[in-house]
Amino acid sequence: MAVTGAATDIASGSSHQRRAGLGPWLFLTPMLGWLLLFVIVPTLMLVVVSFGERDSLGRVIFAFNLDNYVRAFDWIWLRILGVSVWYAFLTTVICLILGYPVAYFIGRSDERWRGLLIMLVMIPFWTSFLIRTYAWIAILSQEGLLNALLMGMKLTSAPIGFMYTPFAVVLGLVYNFLPFMILPIYTSVEKLDGSLIEAAYDLGARPARVFAQVVLPLTKPGIAAGILLVFVPAIAMFAITTLMGGGGNPTIGEVIQNQFTRARNQPFGAALGVLLLILFIFSLWATTKLRRGEEE
Amino acid sequence: MSDAIGAVPPGRRWWLPQGPAIQRAFFGGWTIAIFAFLYIPILLLVIFSFNESKLSLYWGGFTTKWYAQLFGNQVLLDAFKNSLIVGSAATVLSVFIGTTAAWLLYRYRFPAQQTLGLLIFIPMVMPEVLMGTSLLVLFVSAGIPLGYTTLIIAHTTFCFPFVLVGVQARLQGLDPALEEAALDLGATPMQAFRLVIIPYLMPAIVAGALMAFTLSFDEYIVTVFTSGAESQTLPLKVYGMVKRGGSPELNALSALFIGATILLVLGSQFFTRRKSP
Numbered sequence: 001m002a003v004t005g006a007a008t009d010i011a012s013g014s015s016h017q018r019r020a021g022l023g024p025w026l027f028l029t030p031m032l033g034w035l036l037l038f039v040i041v042p043t044l045m046l047v048v049v050s051f052g053e054r055d056s057l058g059r060v061i062f063a064f065n066l067d068n069y070v071r072a073f074d075w076i077w078l079r080i081l082g083v084s085v086w087y088a089f090l091t092t093v094i095c096l097i098l099g100y101p102v103a104y105f106i107g108r109s110d111e112r113w114r115g116l117l118i119m120l121v122m123i124p125f126w127t128s129f130l131i132r133t134y135a136w137i138a139i140l141s142q143e144g145l146l147n148a149l150l151m152g153m154k155l156t157s158a159p160i161g162f163m164y165t166p167f168a169v170v171l172g173l174v175y176n177f178l179p180f181m182i183l184p185i186y187t188s189v190e191k192l193d194g195s196l197i198e199a200a201y202d203l204g205a206r207p208a209r210v211f212a213q214v215v216l217p218l219t220k221p222g223i224a225a226g227i228l229l230v231f232v233p234a235i236a237m238f239a240i241t242t243l244m245g246g247g248g249n250p251t252i253g254e255v256i257q258n259q260f261t262r263a264r265n266q267p268f269g270a271a272l273g274v275l276l277l278i279l280f281i282f283s284l285w286a287t288t289k290l291r292r293g294e295e296e
Numbered sequence: 297m298s299d300a301i302g303a304v305p306p307g308r309r310w311w312l313p314q315g316p317a318i319q320r321a322f323f324g325g326w327t328i329a330i331f332a333f334l335y336i337p338i339l340l341l342v343i344f345s346f347n348e349s350k351l352s353l354y355w356g357g358f359t360t361k362w363y364a365q366l367f368g369n370q371v372l373l374d375a376f377k378n379s380l381i382v383g384s385a386a387t388v389l390s391v392f393i394g395t396t397a398a399w400l401l402y403r404y405r406f407p408a409q410q411t412l413g414l415l416i417f418i419p420m421v422m423p424e425v426l427m428g429t430s431l432l433v434l435f436v437s438a439g440i441p442l443g444y445t446t447l448i449i450a451h452t453t454f455c456f457p458f459v460l461v462g463v464q465a466r467l468q469g470l471d472p473a474l475e476e477a478a479l480d481l482g483a484t485p486m487q488a489f490r491l492v493i494i495p496y497l498m499p500a501i502v503a504g505a506l507m508a509f510t511l512s513f514d515e516y517i518v519t520v521f522t523s524g525a526e527s528q529t530l531p532l533k534v535y536g537m538v539k540r541g542g543s544p545e546l547n548a549l550s551a552l553f554i555g556a557t558i559l560l561v562l563g564s565q566f567f568t569r570r571k572s573p
Contacts, residue, residue, distance in 0.1 A: 020404035023485070028406070031397035031456070035415050038453045039422075042430035049433050060436070102330045105323040117327075119565060124334050127557045128514040130531055131550045134538045135337035138344070141541070145340060178334065207319065228421060236423030239516055243538055253425050260429050260521060266436075273429050280423060288414075 050270035058264030068271035088234035107189025125179035164246030172244035188222025345547035386451035394459030428521035442524035459504030466500035
C-alpha cells in the first residue's frame with residue numbers, strides 16, 4: 001500500500017532535482033501552511049490545554065497545573081487504558097494471524113489473479129466502518145440472524161447475548177482492521193524475490209525453516225507497517241467499541257470523546273489525548289526504525 | 297516481471313517452488329475463509345435490504361420499498377447533501393495541495409526533506425480521535441464557529457496526503473526528458489507543468505480525487521468533533537441509526553454505500569493502472 005512507504009518515498013532525493021528557489025517555495029506554501037496550521041499547531045494546543053482548567057461553563061482557562069495528569073493516573077482511567085491496550089493487542093495479534101496467510105497467498109499468486117484478489121481486500125478497506133459494524137450487529141443482536149438460525153435449528157431456546165461483550169468488541173475491531181493488516185504485508189510479499197525461497201529449498205531447508213529464516217525477515221517491514229496501522233488506531237477507536245460493547249465498559253477513545261462532548265471537560269480529555277499522543281509517537285518511531293533497519 | 301521469474305515453470309511460480317500441494321490448499325482455503333468472513337456480513341445486509349418483512353429474521357419476499365422510503369427521508373437527504381458539499385470541497389483542496397506539493401518535492405530540493413516526508417505521513421496514520429480533538433481545540437480557541445468551514449478544513453487535512461502520495465508514485469515513472477523537452481522548446485516552468493506534467497499525472501490525480509472523496513464521505517470520528525449543528529453529514533446520521541438498532545431503511549442505505557464503494561474502488565484501480573495518455 002502506498003501509505004506505508006510514503007515517508008521514505010517522499011524523502012528520497014534524485015539527481016534531476018534542483019535547489020528550490022523563491023518560486024517553488026511560494027507554491028509549496030499552501031501545503032506547509034496547512035501542515036503547520038492544522039496539524040502542528042492543533043497538536044501543540046492540545047498539549048497546552050491539557051495543563052489548563054475549565055470554568056463552570058466548560059470553557060478552557062489556560063493555566064499551568066498538572067491536576068489533569070494526576071487525575072489521569074487514577075486507577076479508574078489506567079484500568080480503562082489497560083483494557084483498551086489489551087483489546088488493541090488482541091486485535092493486532094488476531095489480524096496478523098488471520099491476515100498474514102492471506103497477504104502471502106495473494107502476493108505469491110499468479111499475476112492474472114493478483115489484481116482481482118487485492119481488489120477484494122480493498123473493497124472492505126474503503127467501505128464505511130459504521131456500515132461494516134452494523135453488518136455484524138444485524139447478525140449478533142438478540143433479534144439477529146445468528147440467534148434466529150440457532151433457534152430455528154433448536155440449538156438454543158432463548159436468544160444468546162452475543163452483543164455488548166468483549167468478544168463482540170474484539171470481533172468488531174478485527175473485522176474493521178483486518179484489511180489494514182493485509183495490505184502492507186501484501187506489499188512486502190509482492191516485492192519478495194521468489195528465487196531466494198527457491199534457493200533456500202534447493203539448499204535443503206524445510207518449509208518451516210524457509211518461512212522463519214527467509215520469508216518472515218523479508219516481510220518484516222510490511223508486518224511493522226501493519227501493526228502501526230492497526231495497533232494505535234485500535235486503542236483510540238471509539239465508535240466500534242461503543243456500538244459493539246454497549247458503552248458499559250468504555251475504552252480510552254470513548255472516554256476522550258465523552259470529555260470533549262458530553263462531560264465538557266476539555267483539559268482532562270486533552271490530558272488523556274496527550275498520553276495517547278505519546279503512545280502514537282512512540283509506535284511511529286519504533287516502526288520507522290524497524291523499517292529503516294530493514295532497508296539498510 | 298514475467299521474464300525475471302521465467303526460470304520457474306509457470307505452474308509453480310505462484311507458490312513456494314517446492315511446496316507440497318497440501319500447503320497450497322491450506323493457504324488457498326485460508327484465503328477463501330477470510331474472504332467469506334469479510335463478505336458474508338455485508339452480503340447479508342444487501343440481501344436483507346430487499347426483504348419485504350420488517351423483521352430481519354424472516355424473508356417476506358422481494359421489495360424495493362425500503363429504497364423508496366430512503367429517498368423520501370428528508371433528514372437523510374439533507375445529510376447526504378452536506379456530505380457531498382464537504383466531500384467535494386475537501387477533494388478540490390486536496391487535489392490542489394497534494395498535486396502541487398508532490399511535483400515540487402519531486403522536482404526541487406528543499407532543506408529538511410526527510411522531516412517534511414514524515415510530517416506529511418503523520419495525518420495519514422494519526423489516530424482520528426487525536427486529529428478531531430486537537431482541531432476542535434484549535435477552532436474553539438480561535439473563535440471559529442463549527443460548521444462547513446471547520447469540517448472542510450479537517451477533512452482536507454487527512455485527505456491531501458493520500459493524493460500527494462498517489463501522485464508521487466506516478467512521478468517515479470516520469471521520464472525527466474519530457475519536461476526538459478518542453479523547456480527546450482521555450483515553455484516556462486509553469487507552462488511545462490500545466491501542459492506536459494499535469495496531463496501525464498492525470499490518472500493519479502483522478503484516482504487520488506476518488507480516494508479523497510471516499511475518505512471524506514465515510515469519515516465519522518473527525519466529523520464528530522468538527523461539525524456544527526447545521527453541517528451534519530451522512531455518517532453522523534448513520535451512527536444514530538445504528539445506535540438505535542438499525543432498520544430495513546438502514547439496510548438499504550448500507551447497500552447503497554457498499555455499491556458506491558465498489559464503484560469507487562473499481563474506478564480508482566482503473567485510473568491507477570492506466571498507462572500514459
